[in-house]
Amino acid sequence: MSTSYFQERGTPASQDASSPTTPSTGTASRGVNALSSRITNVLSASYADLEIRDALATLDARNVRNTAETRRQIRLDVQKEVIQCNGEIVRDFGEVAEQLRRIGTAISSLNNYCADMRSHIASANRETGPVLEEATSLLTQRKQVEKKQQILQAFTSHFLVSDEEATVLTSTAEPVSEEFFQVLTRVKKIHHDCQVLLGTEDQRLGLEVLEQSSKQLNAAFQKLYRWIQREFKTLDLENPQISASVRRSLRVLAERPTLFQSCLDSFAEARESILLESFHSALTGSSSEAEHIATKPIEFHAHDPLRYVGDMLAWVHSTTVSEREALENLFISDGEEIKRSIQEGLESEPWLRDEGVEIFDGRKALNQLVSRDLTSVGRILRQRTEQVVQSHDDAALAYKIANLINFYKSTFVKLLGSDSDVLEVFNAIEASAMRQFRANMRDYVAAVQSDLAVAPADLSPPDFLDDALQMLKVLAKSYDTSAADSEDQEHGFHAVLAEALDPFMSGCVNLQKGLQQPHSAIFAINCLFAAKEVLSAYTFASERVEEIEETISEQVTQLVAYQHQHLLHESGLINLLEALEKITDSEESLKTIPELDAFKPDALIAASQQLDEFLPSALIDAAENLKRLRNRKIIQDITEEAAGSFCEDFELVERKMIAADDLLYDEDKVDEEQEPGLRDLFPRTSGEIRVLLS
Structure with missing residues (x-):
């Protein structure tokens, strides 16, 4: 369509250019420039623009054909439609203007009515103003009175108690019941809250309430005090269900x-x-x-x-x-x-x-x-x-x-x-x-x-010690069953031992002084063992038991020494030991042994015979010395220890005699010409001695 449009629009121009009635050169130049500008504008236009597209869509909606006639009439048709639309608009605005004139008339009428109402209102305000002011003042006063009434009621309900409550609180005729404690709690709160009243400028009210509440509290506590005193006189503490009111009152x-x-x-x-x-x-x-x-x-x-x-x-x-x-x-x-x-x-x-x-x-x-x-x-x-x-x-x-x-x-x-x-x-x-x-x-x-006189003949503990130990046993048993603290038990029993045992043991020591060994040590051991037997059953006497055991050991040592000497003297070995005291281990000293009186043949043979006579009953004879000891085990231990010491002494004598024989033995002499050695005259060996004394 656009191509044909430009072609059809270009035809008259070409015809005008070839027309015989061509304008002047200046006019022709302006025409050419206008055309060129027009073409440039058309070519520079973007057909993707929305306005152009809307215009084209409008043309399509009118079913307009792209003909020369249509193109000539389209402007006229559009202008005609615009004029018709404007006419319709003018008619519509005329109707609007008529309505506006009517509205203006109504508004003027309303303004007149409003002016009349304002004049009436002003007149009514002038007439009711004093009444309204008086009513406002009365309402304000009423609010103030109501507020004061509420404050008074609040004050009365909080800071004052009724006569009935005061009677319950202070009258001795009224019982101390739950109501009494409730009123007392309330009065205590009143007394505490009086600090608020005392903080105001006028403290008179606070002081009066404080004084009144103090009197009421004092009277209430006096009433409570007297009531508790009466209750205590009749209170049965054996009853587990003691009155709860008494506990609360206290x-x-x-x-x-x-x-x-x-x-x-x-x-x-x-x-x-x-x-x-x-x-x-x-x-x-x-x-x-x-x-x-x-x-x-x-x-x-x-x-x-x-x-x-x-x-x-x-x-x-x-x-x-x-x-x-x-x-x-x-x-x-x-x-x-x-x-x-x-x-x-x-x-x-x-x-x-x-x-x-x-x-x-x-x-x-x-x-x-x-x-x-x-x-x-x-x-x-x-x-x-x-x-x-x-x-x-x-x-x-x-x-x-x-x-x-x-x-x-x-x-x-x-x-x-x-x-x-x-x-x-x-x-x-x-x-x-x-x-x-x-x-x-x-x-x-x-x-x-x-x-106290002398020790018993059998060297047993004296009667006074037996009696004392029996009493000590009773005392220890009593002390053991008491509730003494474990830390203080042993120390607490020292006083008992000092009074019930030490004096009697001292008496035994005095009796021991009049005895000779071994009776002295035997008597001491028997007394000490008797005391130890009583005290060993109690842990709180362990320290004293240890002391007794140490003393027993000392006495046992003395008995061992006595038994040792007994064995040496009865066996005749003491003479040989005394003779060897000055003999050293040097060869010169050992060679002098046969020259000693105790080691001469006759004396040595006599010593050997005495030893042989001694050995069969040695232990029995030694134990006979200790037969008065009550503890048989100690008798055996003492005898065995003394026998062991005796064997050691015999080994010493035997060792030196063997050494002397070895030094004096001459291998060049014939056996018949050799003098008998010490061992020949004293043939017992240490092994035999140990077997016989075991």
Whole structure:
């Protein structure tokens, strides 16, 4: 289409150029330039442009054919359509203008109505203004009054208590119930919150409320204090279900440390009196309440002094355990509540606080309270026990009582602590029993020493030592069953040994001084073995057993030496040994042996015969010297050791005689001409001696 379009448009131009009526040269030049410019514009146009494409699409939609007629009419048709569209627009804008004129008329009418309304409103505002101002003022005042009323109600509900609550809190006619504690808690909060009121400019209200709440609190605590005092008089500690209200009351009363301590003091006095009466009833059975006596009185059925003291201590221990459990349930079952309450009380009353002193320790306070409850009981216990100890002269009984007291003392240390006042009573009783034990033992030792004369003929331990060892066995058994600490056991028994054993062993030493060997050593060993036999059964006497064993070893050494000398003298070997003392191992010295008197033929033959007579019964004769020793094994050991020493001495004599014979032997002489050697005259060998003495 475009090709034909350019061709058809170019035809008239060519015809005009060839026309006879050609313009002038200037006109022709302008025409050519215009055409060239037109062609350039057409050629430079991009047919991919959207506007051109839309135009072509519009032409296609009109089904326009590319003819000369169509190309001439298309501009006219387009202009005609534009004119028609503009006419339609003008008609539409005419209708719009008519509507706008109508709207303007309506708006003018509305403006007139609004002006009338504004004038009416202004008139109404002028008439209702004072009324509105007055109503606003009244509403503001009402809000202020309501706010003050709310503040008053809040103040009244928080800082004031009703007459009924005040009666519950302070009247002694009203019971101490849950309502009492609720009101008390509320008043304490009021008293604490008065600090807020005191922080305002006008402190009068705060001071009045603070004074009123303080009076109410003081009255409430006084009421609580008196109520607890009454409850303590009728409180049954034997009942495990102790009233929870009493525990709670004590926890609350702790906020007043002075009242709390006064309450504890009066409670301790009451419990002290009750326990004293119970103890007296347990001892004698004289009680107005016979139903509480479950067993026979101690003084009636405990005829043995040790059992009497033991029953009293057992009663005190059982009572202490029961008392502590009951008071623990009463005072510290709520954990640290009492401590916190006392802390709060001291903060409110700082003048009651002692610097550097622990505020409150529940366990320590409990132990102290139990100790105070047992004060009178401990006094009676001490009197009765000391009376029993001093009325008997038996040292073993006094020591058993001391051990029994020590056992219970260690139990009370675990129960009440090491700083309990009750332990002072036990220490005093134990010290008194030990003094009596020492006094009785010294009297007994003095009586025994006056009867000492000589040792028994059979060298056995004297009767006084046997009696002392029997008593020592009783004392050791008593000490072993006591609750002495393992670290202190051995040291604690030293005092017993010093009183019950050492004086008697000293008496045995004095008797030993009048004896000769071997009787002296035999007597000492028999006495030492008797003491060792008693002490070996107890580990806490191990140190003394070691000392005894060392002393026995010394005495055994003396007996071995005595037996050795006995064998030498009975065998005749002593003469040969004494003769060889100056003989050395040099050849010159050994050659002089035959010249010694003891080694001359006659003397040596006599010594050999004496040895032969001695050997068959040597051990039996030696053991006969020790027959009074009670320990057969020691007799055998001593004899064997002495025989061993004798064999060594014989080997020495034999060795030197053989050496002398070897030096004096002359090989050039005929056997018949040789003088008999030392070994020929003294033929026994060391091997034979060992066999015969084994």
